[in-house]
Amino acid sequence: MPSPIEQRGYAHPEVLVSTDWVEQHLKDPKVRFIESNEDTLLYSSGHIPGAVHVDWTADLNDQIRRDYITRQGFESLMSRIGAGNDTTVVFYGDKNNWWACYAFWIFQLFGHTNAKVMDGGRVKWLKENRPVSRDVPSYPSTAYKAAERQDAPHRAYRDDVLKHLEKQGQLVDVRSPEEYAGTRMHMPDYPNEGALRGGHIPGAKSIPWAKAINPEDGTFKPAAELKKLYCDDNKLSPGGDTIAYCRIGERSSHTWFALKYLLGFDKVRNYDGSWTEWGNMVGVPIEK
Amino acid sequence: MLAKLQQLVDMFQMFDTADRTQMLLSYADQFKDVPPEIARRPFPAAHQVPQCESDAYVWAVKKPDGTLQLYFAVENPSGVSAKALATILDKTLSGLPASDIATVTCDIVEKIFRQNISMGKGMGLMSMVNAVQTLARAAATS
Numbered sequence A: 001m002p003s004p005i006e007q008r009g010y011a012h013p014e015v016l017v018s019t020d021w022v023e024q025h026l027k028d029p030k031v032r033f034i035e036s037n038e039d040t041l042l043y044s045s046g047h048i049p050g051a052v053h054v055d056w057t058a059d060l061n062d063q064i065r066r067d068y069i070t071r072q073g074f075e076s077l078m079s080r081i082g083a084g085n086d087t088t089v090v091f092y093g094d095k096n097n098w099w100a101c102y103a104f105w106i107f108q109l110f111g112h113t114n115a116k117v118m119d120g121g122r123v124k125w126l127k128e129n130r131p132v133s134r135d136v137p138s139y140p141s142t143a144y145k146a147a148e149r150q151d152a153p154h155r156a157y158r159d160d161v162l163k164h165l166e167k168q169g170q171l172v173d174v175r176s177p178e179e180y181a182g183t184r185m186h187m188p189d190y191p192n193e194g195a196l197r198g199g200h201i202p203g204a205k206s207i208p209w210a211k212a213i214n215p216e217d218g219t220f221k222p223a224a225e226l227k228k229l230y231c232d233d234n235k236l237s238p239g240g241d242t243i244a245y246c247r248i249g250e251r252s253s254h255t256w257f258a259l260k261y262l263l264g265f266d267k268v269r270n271y272d273g274s275w276t277e278w279g280n281m282v283g284v285p286i287e288k
Numbered sequence B: 001m002l003a004k005l006q007q008l009v010d011m012f013q014m015f016d017t018a019d020r021t022q023m024l025l026s027y028a029d030q031f032k033d034v035p036p037e038i039a040r041r042p043f044p045a046a047h048q049v050p051q052c053e054s055d056a057y058v059w060a061v062k063k064p065d066g067t068l069q070l071y072f073a074v075e076n077p078s079g080v081s082a083k084a085l086a087t088i089l090d091k092t093l094s095g096l097p098a099s100d101i102a103t104v105t106c107d108i109v110e111k112i113f114r115q116n117i118s119m120g121k122g123m124g125l126m127s128m129v130n131a132v133q134t135l136a137r138a139a140a141t142s
Helices: A019-024 A041-045 A056-060 A071-080 A095-109 A121-127 A158-166 A177-181 A223-233 A250-262 A274-278 B003-013 B017-029 B080-093 B107-116 B119-141
Strands: A031-035 A088-092 A115-118 A170-173 A241-245 A267-271 B056-062 B068-074
Touching (some): A041 B080, A056 A095, A088 A121, A095 A115, A095 A121, A095 A250, A115 A121, A158 A241, A158 A274, A223 A250, A241 A274, A250 A267, B017 B080, B056 B119, B080 B107, B080 B119
Parallel strands (some): A088 A115, A170 A241
Antiparallel strands (some): B056 B068
16 A cells, blocks of 8 residues: 655655545546546546546647647647646556656646646556546537747757767666667567667666556655665766656656656656667667 | 458448447457356466457367357456457357368457557457467367
């Protein structure tokens, strides 16, 4: 049984909410629950009552370029899900909240800081036999006003990573040890999406994302354990400029969330190009 | 040879995303767990579908008339897609000769699930089809 969130020593405990909190706020008109999964069938099979579905591929990605939606796209999305500028959005999903954290991260690009993640995600909610509904809610449209997307504080591009390398900045590779070593070029049980070369970005520390959670229920470990993992064992400095990456940024946004909000790292960015970009890029160094 | 399966695949090809989702859910809701007279938990690893996050198992039992009856278990509560596919395979293939079932190919996964395939699920679902094919081939030659 995990300790209460407020007792775990997090730098920003307010961004993580418990399943209890969620159930208490099911009918709160100021809160919008958002389910984001890898498996698009899951939401329809049953979700937190009142929760909306935001699909990473269909709703958050630009449909032509490998990039995210624009300001106008974000405004349309928020209007569709009935979220206003002052709505608290709470993300949850499958895969230990990978995609929930990814969606949370994208929302930060647009400055919607009134956002939280439900600790333990979808699986914890179901394991606790909490209410589930197949009803797809419909909310009145809102006139959401979004800021222009600001990637710089949260997102690292290829050239940012190259400069980071030159400065020997802190790099965290959150993939499996086999992917890090280059003996495997894809997650176990996932297709090989064609990275030409295996290995890792030179200087990156191998800290698989799953080390940040309790495997029995997907909840985040307390700050003391996260500090030991990232700072003591792997010598990351909370004051240092840190970039996390994985394959396409889905696992690394989970780690980004842990470093930034739970440990209070000053400057953390997610390199969403990640290995599908770096492992195929001409002219960049790779270590094994 | 797999006329019922082909009819189902053809039907799915006509669906839009919403209809496909609802139909897949309907099949998932009809999932029948392997009966205890066939297998009890903990299930043997030999029947586990490899590379399947949904922790699925499959059995193919030869009936006196030479046809096969398929049975499935899906242990992961999030295995909705696996349950849907298991139901589809059971409804369209069970009762056919082993040699016919052995001709099933995993391209049906993309044709049925389309956008409802997630990256990891696709591998697992194809693995389920391959597992059925492998069992059917073994039954056909025994």
